[in-house]
Amino acid sequence: MPAEILSHAKVRVRVHAGQRLEPRHHRPLCPQTVSSIFLKKRINNSIFRNEAEAENVKDDELMPPPLRIQKVAAADDEVAEGGYFTIPAIQNVASTKSVQKFVICRKGYGQIEFKTAVDLSDIPSLSVLRELVEIDRGRVQVYPNKSKRAPVGTGLNVPARISLENVRHPPDIELDEHLENLQATPDTKFISYDSETGLWTYEVEHF
Secondary structure (H helix, E strand, O other): OEEEEEEEOOEEEEEEOOOOOOOOOOOOOOHHHHHHHHHHHHHHOOOOOOHHHHHOOOHHHHOOOOOOOOOOOOOHHHOOHHHEEEEOOHHHHOOOOOEOOOEEEEOOOEEEEEOOOEOOOOOOOHHHHHHHEEEEOOEEEEOOOHHHOOOOOOOOOOOEEEEEOOOOOOOOOOHHHHHHHHHOOOOOEEEEEEOOOOEEEEEEOOO
């Protein structure tokens, strides 16, 4: 059975166990040679009646057509702008009236897990969601612009569990005091804190 299959210059070569493969060096074709080959192929396959007629063809008509590179642009919602993404993916649930178990995440910072269904009717994309949610080191803000805040119990202004990563206690504060400060954070229900990882978890009734 062949030990491996190598491909070189579009030539498939089978190498058997114990057999030594001597590499073949293929000289690259220069642009003039490529044009010449294309010219001969163009003439042979053309409707020219004779070689004299073929010689009158302009050079730019004999050059091979340029390669067309299709540029694929990722949709706005597929780009995790600033490390943000959602579960389920926002492009699948955007502008949806009721979304269960919706989670907004920021890589390396934390996440907001909504405990009840959220209304995303007014959120058509990740960019719009980013204007309404900020997840930073040690804090989150939902509706930072109070003029855009949804009434309590609607939109994203519903009960949620928040987990923040790398919330370390300052060097001038003892761990016990840091823990007390977290537990005393206003309008939050303390769930847990891991001093080794800095993971702080708490819940809120609304934002």
